[in-house]
Amino acid sequence: MNGSSHGRGEGVATPARLARETMAAKKLRAAAIAGRLAGAYPAAECSLDFANPFQLLVATILSAQCTDKRVNMVTGDLFRRWPTPAALAAARPRDLEAVIRSTGFYRAKAKNILGCCQGLVERHGGEVPRSLPDLVRLPGVGRKTANVVLGSAFGQAEGIVVDTHVGRITRRLGLTRQTDAVRAERDLVKAVPRDHWIAFSHRLIEHGRTICPARGPRCEACPLADLCPRVGVKAKSPRKLAQRRPRPAAKRRRP
Numbered sequence: 078m079n080g081s082s083h084g085r086g087e088g089v090a091t092p093a094r095l096a097r098e099t100m101a102a103k104k105l106r107a108a109a110i111a112g113r114l115a116g117a118y119p120a121a122e123c124s125l126d127f128a129n130p131f132q133l134l135v136a137t138i139l140s141a142q143c144t145d146k147r148v149n150m151v152t153g154d155l156f157r158r159w160p161t162p163a164a165l166a167a168a169r170p171r172d173l174e175a176v177i178r179s180t181g182f183y184r185a186k187a188k189n190i191l192g193c194c195q196g197l198v199e200r201h202g203g204e205v206p207r208s209l210p211d212l213v214r215l216p217g218v219g220r221k222t223a224n225v226v227l228g229s230a231f232g233q234a235e236g237i238v239v240d241t242h243v244g245r246i247t248r249r250l251g252l253t254r255q256t257d258a259v260r261a262e263r264d265l266v267k268a269v270p271r272d273h274w275i276a277f278s279h280r281l282i283e284h285g286r287t288i289c290p291a292r293g294p295r296c297e298a299c300p301l302a303d304l305c306p307r308v309g310v311k312a313k314s315p316r317k318l319a320q321r322r323p324r325p326a327a328k329r330r331r332p
C-alpha cells in the first residue's frame with residue numbers, strides 16, 4: 078500500500094496502541110511519517126517570499142495571525158522602501174504601519190519590526206544572527222520565527238516550526254498531545270529524525286491544505302492513514318457532532 082512495513086492490520090496505529098507506544102516505537106512511526114510526507118510533498122517549501130535572511134525574518138514577524146499570501150502582498154513594497162535592517166530601523170513608525178496595515182495587528186508588528194531591526198544594527202552589525210538564542214533575544218522573535226529563519230534562510234535544523242496547522246496535525250498523528258507550541262516542539266524533536274526537521278513543517282502544512290484540514294480530513298486519501306491513530310476521524314464526526322450539538326433549551330415553565 079504505502080510502501081512501508083506499517084501496513085494495515087498488525088502495525089496500524091490506533092488510539093489504544095498509541096497509549097502503550099514506547100518512545101522507540103514513536104520514533105519509528107515518526108520516521109515513517111516523515112518519509113511518507115517527503116514522498117508525498119517533495120517540493121513543499123516556505124511560502125513566504127524572501128531574498129535573504131533579513132527579509133524572511135521581517136516576513137515571518139508579519140505572518141503572525143495573517144496568511145503568507147497577504148504578507149507577500151506587502152513585503153515587495155516594504156523592502157523596496159527599506160531594503161536593509163539599517164534603513165528599516167530608521168523608518169518612521171507611522172510610515173511602516175501604513176505599509177503593513179493589511180496584515181493586521183499592524184501597530185504591534187511595526188513596533189516589533191523596528192525593535193528587531195534596531196537590535197540587528199546595534200548588536201549584530203546589521204546581519205541576522207545564525208543562533209537561536211541570539212534570534213529569540215530580538216523583539217518580536219519567538220522560537221517559531223527563529224526556527225523559520227534558521228531552517229529556511231540558513232538551512233540550519235535547530236528545531237521544528239510549530240504553527241497551528243503543524244500543531245493540529247501532529248496531535249492527530251499522536252506525535253504530541255501538547256497544545257502549547259513550545260511543548261509540542263519539544264515532543265517533536267525527540268521523535269522526528271533531525272534530517273527531516275526543516276521540511277517536516279512545510280510538508281505538514283501542505284498536507285493540512287490538501288488532505289488533513291481542521292474540518293473534514295480526507296482520511297481515505299491520506300498517505301499516513303495506517304500511521305495515524307485518528308484515521309477515520311471524518312467518519313466519526315457526524316456522531317460526535319450530534320453528541321456535541323447543544324440540546325434545545327428546556328421550555329420554561331410558567332410561574
Ligand code: SF4
Binds near residue numbers: 246300308
Ligand atoms: S487525513 Fe486522517 S489519517 Fe491522515 S493525518 Fe489527517 S486524521 Fe490522520
